[in-house]
Amino acid sequence: MDLCSLIDRFHEIYGFGEIRKFFSPSRVNLIGEHIDYNGGHVLPCALEIGTYGLVRKRDDNNIRLASENFELKVEVNIEDLKYKSQDGWGNYPKGVIYFMKQKGYRISGMDILVWGNIPNGAGLSSSASLELLIAEIINSLFNDGRIPKIDLIKLCQEAENEFIGVRCGIMDQFAISMGKKDKVILLDCSSLQFEYIDININMNDCILVIMNTNKRRKLNESRYNERRDECKKALNIIKNYKDIDNLCQISIEEYEEVEKHIFEDCIKKRVRHVVYENQRVLNAAEALKNGDINRVGKLLVESHNSLKDLYEVTGNELDTIVEVSLEQSGCIGARMTGGGFGGCAIAIVKNDSVDNFINKVGTLYKRKIGYSPEFYITGIGHGTRELF
CATH class of the missing domain: 3.30.230.10 (Ribosomal Protein S5; domain 2)
Known part of the structure; x- marks a missing residue:
C-alpha cells in the first residue's frame, strides 16, 4: 500500500x-x-x-x-x-x-x-x-x-x-x-x-540483511520479564560487594571477582552474558569506526552464541537461520536481534553474494524448519x- x-x-x-x-x-x-x-x-x-x-x-x-x-x-x-x-x-x-x-x-x-x-x-x-x-x-x-x-x-x-x-x-x-x-x-x-556512527561508509562493500524466521513472538507472552527478574536478582547479590546501580557498571574483571558469590548457575549465566555483551558493543563500535567489518562480524557471532548458551533466548528457528547463514560464502557474521524467542536475525553479507546468500539460506532453513523465512534489505x- x-x-x-x-x-x-x-x-x-x-x-x-x-x-x-x-x-x-x-x-x-x-x-x-x-x-x-x-x-x-x-x-x-x-x-x-x-x-x-x-x-x-x-x-x-x-x-x-x-x-x-x-x-x-x-x-x-x-x-x-x-x-x-x-x-x-x-x-x-x-x-x-x-x-x-x-x-x-x-x-x-x-x-x-x-x-x-x-x-x-x-x-x-x-x-x-x-x-x-x-x-x-x-x-x-x-x-x-x-x-x-x-x-x-x-x-x-x-x-x-x-x-x-x-x-x-x-x-x-x-x-x-x-x-x-x-x-x-x-x-x-x-x-x-x-x-x-556512519555505517554505510564503513561496511566495506557489505550490506545488512534482516532475516525473519517467521516464528512470531510476543514479548508479554514470553520469558522476557523472567530474564529481567533474574538480572534484578543478580544485581541485588552483587550490590553486597560492589557499589553499582545496574549490572553493566561492572567490568569483566570485576565480575570475575564477584561471580563466586552467585550460587545459582542460571543467574551466573545471565550476568556473564550481560557484562560481556556490553563490552562487545563497545568493541563493535570501535571496529565499525575503523572499518574493520570482519571484527564486527566475529563479535556478532559471539553475541549470538552468548544469547543462545548463557541468556537462553534464541530457540531452534533463530539458531538454525544463524547457523545456515554462517555456512554461506560472503557472510561476515550473523546473530539473532531483538528480544529473541523467535523474530529476526541479521547478517552482514558481501554485496556480490547477497542473492546467492538469500537463495541458499532460504532453501536450507525451509528444509530444516518446514517453512520459509523472509528477507529484508532496507535502508537506514x-x-x-x-x-x-
Missing part, C-alpha cells in the same frame, strides 16, 4: 477533510541484546520500513483508531483510557494517550488510520514504532511540537512498561525517535549519552516525523 491509497482509505472510513501525515520507523539492533534494561550500551539504527499514520482532529474527546493491518477498529474517549484485552493493538495508542494526558499535555479527539510495513511479531519493534507515531501526532497537533524528543521517548517506554505490561528497556523508543539516515547510534542506556533512515 502507498500513501495515496492510504489517504483514499482514510476518506472511505472517516470522510473528507484536512489530513496530516506522519511516519515512524522500525528499528534493528546491530549488537547489544538484553542489556538496555541493565544500563548497558547498544548499537541500534532506525530502518526505512515503519508505521504510517494519517490523522484529523475531532470536535469532541473521542479517539477512533483504525488500521490497514488489522480488521479490529477501536473507539475510546480520552476520559476513559483503560487497558482492555479485546482492544488488541489499540492498547498501544491508548497507553501513550493515557500517559500524555497524565503528564498534563494537551490532547483532544482524533480520527487516526495507521498502516505499517513492519512484519508483525518479527522483533523489529512494531509496537514502539506505533507508540512514537502516536506521541509525535499528539505533540504536533496539540502541543505545537514543543515536547522534547527525550520526554516522548521516556513516556512511550513508560506506556509499554506500565500500560501494556512489557518491561522493555529504552533502546527501541530511543532508536525510533532519534534515528538518522545511514547512522547507527551508540547509546549508553544508563546515562542516555549517545553518538552517531530518519526517526519519527511528520510528512509534508
Whole structure:
C-alpha cells in the first residue's frame, strides 16, 4: 500500500477533510541484546520500513483508531483510557494517550488510520514504532511540537512498561525517535549519552540483511520479564560487594571477582552474558569506526552464541537461520536481534553474494524448519516525523 491509497482509505472510513501525515520507523539492533534494561550500551539504527499514520482532529474527546493491518477498529474517549484485552493493538495508542494526558499535555479527539510495513511479531519493534507515531501526532497537533524528543521517548517506554505490561528497556523508543539516515547510534542506556556512527561508509562493500524466521513472538507472552527478574536478582547479590546501580557498571574483571558469590548457575549465566555483551558493543563500535567489518562480524557471532548458551533466548528457528547463514560464502557474521524467542536475525553479507546468500539460506532453513523465512534489505533512515 502507498500513501495515496492510504489517504483514499482514510476518506472511505472517516470522510473528507484536512489530513496530516506522519511516519515512524522500525528499528534493528546491530549488537547489544538484553542489556538496555541493565544500563548497558547498544548499537541500534532506525530502518526505512515503519508505521504510517494519517490523522484529523475531532470536535469532541473521542479517539477512533483504525488500521490497514488489522480488521479490529477501536473507539475510546480520552476520559476513559483503560487497558482492555479485546482492544488488541489499540492498547498501544491508548497507553501513550493515557500517559500524555497524565503528564498534563494537551490532547483532544482524533480520527487516526495507521498502516505499517513492519512484519508483525518479527522483533523489529512494531509496537514502539506505533507508540512514537502516536506521541509525535499528539505533540504536533496539540502541543505545537514543543515536547522534547527525550520526554516522548521516556513516556512511550513508560506506556509499554506500565500500560501494556512489557518491561522493555529504552533502546527501541530511543532508536525510533532519534534515528538518522545511514547512522547507527551508540547509546549508553544508563546515562542516555549517545553518538552517531556512519555505517554505510564503513561496511566495506557489505550490506545488512534482516532475516525473519517467521516464528512470531510476543514479548508479554514470553520469558522476557523472567530474564529481567533474574538480572534484578543478580544485581541485588552483587550490590553486597560492589557499589553499582545496574549490572553493566561492572567490568569483566570485576565480575570475575564477584561471580563466586552467585550460587545459582542460571543467574551466573545471565550476568556473564550481560557484562560481556556490553563490552562487545563497545568493541563493535570501535571496529565499525575503523572499518574493520570482519571484527564486527566475529563479535556478532559471539553475541549470538552468548544469547543462545548463557541468556537462553534464541530457540531452534533463530539458531538454525544463524547457523545456515554462517555456512554461506560472503557472510561476515550473523546473530539473532531483538528480544529473541523467535523474530529476526541479521547478517552482514558481501554485496556480490547477497542473492546467492538469500537463495541458499532460504532453501536450507525451509528444509530444516518446514517453512520459509523472509528477507529484508532496507535502508537506514530518519526517526519519527511528520510528512509534508
